[in-house]
Amino acid sequence: ARLFMQFLGDTIGIPGTVRLSAQLQGNELLGLGENASGQIFSWAGSRVTPFMINDRLAEAAKPQLNLAPRFPSMEFGVSAHPVQPEHLLVRNATIWTQGPQGRLENADLLVRRGKIVRVGQNIAAPTGAVIVDATGLHVTPGLIDPHLHTAILGGVNETGDAITSETRIIDVFNPDEIWTYRLLAGGMTAGTLYHGSANPIGGTNLFVKLLWGALPSEMIVEDARPGLKFALGENVKRTPGRYPNTRMGVEQIIKDALIAALEYEQKHKNFNPRSGLIPPRRDLQLESILEVLRGKRGSHVHAYRADEMLTMMRLAEEFGFRVTSFEHAVEGYKIAQELKEHGAIPVVWTDWNSFKVEAYDGIRYNAALLDYAGVLTTLHSDHTQLSTRMNWEAGRMVGKGITEEEALNLVTLNPAKLMGVAHRLGSLETGKDADFVIWSGNPLSAFTHARQTWIDGRRYFDREADLLMRKEVQQERAKIIQQILLLPANERRQTAPPRGGRPQELE
Template structure:
């Protein structure tokens, strides 16, 4: 999958898939099978070994609001070892002079469909929407993802080091999402972010109405809400059965397990707090309703996606700890997208809520720094004065929080994964490009060295490596 001189080919890592067996008498073995039931497709991602890398004389945005002029950073053993003004240099470090350049955490796109809608965009490649019923929580995006999608390497060239890949938005419950390290590889399990929790894609508004209005419903927004509530009621009952069984396993007195239901298993995972909710929702009134449903069934909505009317309810979003993943300026392509404003992102940020700039596009993901720059500049023109250092949170720290991986990545803090981008200049400039991209401290993309550019097997023979940008 990788064609590069400075990144060695990763060996095949074998995933051990759990087989659930009822009536286990051994406590430890029973606990292992409970674990396997919840994680049957574990990550096989491997960190690429790299010598320490020291970058100096660079303008650093740390991803959590800090800016360091003429800064230094040391990447060692896959982690950010030190960042500041006077960083010690190991004798075996590779030194990079960052004079005139900027350094940021890697961009994290929390709304991507790469792999489930890969290029080339043919009907045979369309694997993102399971439009066979309004509740399809049983499907998992990772089982549709094509790792050879050339979009992954194009996103890497835009400074994207991690992303959440979601099913589509046709259904009330569209299925599980997965978070990946953007290191193109042979299998999706080799790309899975090891510590990331699963998400579930939900959708409100026009999409479920449009798809199912002529198929027996839902055909109205009130039927959408009734559909969520019914599903959560079923999930509560299912979770109660399994909680009792799992408690019996813990005590060593388990009998036969309840019958598994993949759809309810995912929903029960949400109620248990193990799976994060990512909800496609445009209108402010619908977001408010969904937060009411959230409270009724005691689960957590992590992020509203698209959220073009978040500027109307930023206080409610902040109060409930719900992020908004937004475009800089997409609007008007359907009625629920009509009442958008270009100051949406900065207004949400200023109100103290969690603001994110996302792509939802195989093209937009290649220039998310420019999308954030548009939102930032629109805010400045409206008198909303946000520093560039604060605004970078929209691309790294906040999406990391929305994906449950902020303790591992999303900012340049000691001990975090060394997911870093060296930019040719100010990343809020249209003219700046991602010059070098590091994932876990290893150089995985160097714009000046075509031999480092990953090329999909699908493209070999169709384009030369030098053209695969």
């Protein structure tokens, strides 16, 4: 039999409510307990008197739950936005600029108001500058994941229709997702959030900086190139009861949508506002597709097989646009020359393969062979947990023959070029945003971790502060549990507390 109980610990010299669980064997108990501070301990007991029922319960005073405000109102929330120093100088580091300067030893990085001013040796510190001693450490641009499904509320696939280009990730973006903070802990500073791959044409994507604790509007990178998700292959054709169910149907429904978008454009051009007739109905679905055809929006195509990528490139060329990227591109190595000539960017994994039929021909040298062929290539995660260690993924490419600098480009400069933000992100050069990571060692080593992650010259992650916050989170959790345990059973509700406001909302 199992025993669960809780009681006020003052009778045994422990403050607060104590929770115990144990296995009952005869007259002996052996189990675990948790005190009011959240500490776990083991305990044992023996029956000394026969069991007797006692209906009297001591009336305990209910303590006030007084927690510090956090933004967002959850674990690892912050009390205020990180301060942006007027001047910031990172000294004596190995700096991977990913730009013309290459890798610099014993170098400095000077930042003013969130922008990089200079990278080089022996830079004099401006008066009042915040100085970070990075002796023995490495500094790189912030990592960028060009394919994520993180921080999205309510699912990433709208499967009710085959063409859903009117849907927008911006409408379901969740800035309070805890994985935003965890990605910062892995050196990630920005990423692209995508609609899923259940539709031949899905929704529009969103490129954000991971500004933990900020408002959604502050996290969005407005000058990133907008994009629309397309998809080919198994994921698209296996939705029951919905056309298409074959690969030929997938190609045809995309072509039909492209034709419909052009006809929609022509209807609006032909309409005479003086005619007195009702103007053509606005179609949000076709407008997104038309933006792709007119070069105002990128096309990001989920695809594994070489034949399907060739089909999509031919279709795009027929309609006069370029496929911006092939997401996953597991068989990209088979058609490297065609990808290069078309200008499509393969967004690939390091070694994911054989997890479904269309991934059987995936190889670990995919990215390396594409790089050798001169195809601009990026790595991606497509998986939130994997995205916390994209520096390791880049490091694995060194074993496939790619240089260290080119390997790091796969998760910094190259995805910045893909998303149209290389003028701001992806390398440490004068005038660019001060988005950088201070690493404990070589960033491509599996033994390395991020010490600090900075975005716009503000420190959004600090490992030392994180270790302290872990203890605070444990203590706050224990306080909340104690408060709940003091309530009568019929008053306990398993609902989330109201979400706290952010600094701007409280002003």
